[in-house]
Structures are given as structure tokens and as C-alpha cells.
Amino acid sequence: MSVGYLSRFIKDEFAHDTEGLSLSFSEDDRPLGTAGSLKKAQKFLKADFFVINGDTYLDIDYKKLMTTHLKTKALITLVGTTQRKKGGGTIIARNKKVIDFQSFSETKPPKNSYLHAGVYVMSPRVFKYIPSQTKFSIEKGLILKLLTKQEKIMLYPVSKQFIDIGSPEEYQQALKKLK
Numbered sequence: 001m002s003v004g005y006l007s008r009f010i011k012d013e014f015a016h017d018t019e020g021l022s023l024s025f026s027e028d029d030r031p032l033g034t035a036g037s038l039k040k041a042q043k044f045l046k047a048d049f050f051v052i053n054g055d056t057y058l059d060i061d062y063k064k065l066m067t068t069h070l071k072t073k074a075l076i077t078l079v080g081t082t083q084r085k086k087g088g089g090t091i092i093a094r095n096k097k098v099i100d101f102q103s104f105s106e107t108k109p110p111k112n113s114y115l116h117a118g119v120y121v122m123s124p125r126v127f128k129y130i131p132s133q134t135k136f137s138i139e140k141g142l143i144l145k146l147l148t149k150q151e152k153i154m155l156y157p158v159s160k161q162f163i164d165i166g167s168p169e170e171y172q173q174a175l176k177k178l179k
Contacts, residue, residue, distance in 0.1 A: 002025075038127075051138070068156055074153060076126060129149075
């Protein structure tokens with residue numbers, strides 16, 4: 001688990017009850033961004049792995065997502081939903097191959113685009129594109145870099161809406177939905 005800001009609270013929470021999980025922590029001592037934090041955790045990630053934003057929840061079949069990712073041999077598979085909310089990252093794909101990604105847009109998204117759900121599967125090969133000890137974003141840096149290099153990024157489309165718990169109001173809404 002990659003942790004940074006207020007990491008002691010997360011580590012304390014899991015120190016008492018891991019629910020049978022074996023956990024390791026990669027802790028940032030300064031803000032590195034999403035991809036920079038991932039690079040720091042590289043030693044833990046030898047096989048294809050999930051990256052899930054800590055402030056979102058999406059009820060999908062993660063085993064099927066991984067199987068699909070492995071079959072395509074993509075560098076990254078992005079989960080995109082047709083259930084649109086205002087703002088958010090926009091994924092544009094052709095035959096499930098990502099051809100464009102906009103990290104955040106308040107404008108109306110193009111027809112046949114997907115809302116980025118904050119869930120990825122990545123190959124360890126991705127680490128060669130992430131600079132060490134540098135603040136670097138998955139959404140605003142890595143994905144765009146990979147697209148310019150014409151690396152294989154695939155879309156895993158779903159029709160479910162993800163739950164964003166990034167604010168107190170949205171957290172309360174999520175608690176109601178998850179009951």
C-alpha cells in the first residue's frame with residue numbers, strides 16, 4: 001500500500017486488524033505524485049498489478065479485469081465507465097485501445113467517451129517511463145507520455161458508476177450507497 005499524507009493513521013488502522021491480509025507499505029516522505037509514489041513502490045511490484053485511487057470505490061469483477069489485461073498484453077489498462085458525472089478524466093478509445101486521455105475536463109465530454117474510474121492494471125514495464133525521485137502524475141504525465149510513444153493502453157469499459165469519497169459530502173453519500 002502506497003501512503004503519504006497522514007500515513008500514520010492508515011498504518012495505525014491496519015496495524016490492529018489486517019483481516020488476514022499481508023500488507024507492506026511504501027511511504028513517501030515528500031509529495032511525489034501518483035506516478036512518483038508508484039515508482040517508489042516498484043520493489044514490491046514484480047508482476048502486473050492494480051492501482052486503485054484511495055478515494056474511490058468501484059464494484060466490478062477485478063479478477064476478470066486482470067485476466068482481460070493480461071490477454072491484451074497492454075502496458076496499462078484503464079477502467080472507464082459510461083456512467084458520467086460532472087468533470088473527471090475522459091478516456092477516448094477505438095476498439096478498446098485508448099487513443100486520447102484528458103485528465104480533467106469541465107466541458108461536455110465527446111460522444112462515445114468514458115469517465116476514468118480511478119482504477120488501473122499496469123505491467124511492471126511501465127516503470128521505465130517514470131522518473132525516479134520526481135513528482136510525477138499518472139493522469140497528467142505518465143498516460144500522456146505513453147500515448148505520445150504509442151504504447152499500448154487499453155480500455156476496460158464498465159457501466160457502473162464509481163463512488164468518489166474525496167469530500168465529506170461524497171463520503172456520506174458513499175456510506176448510504178454501501179449499506
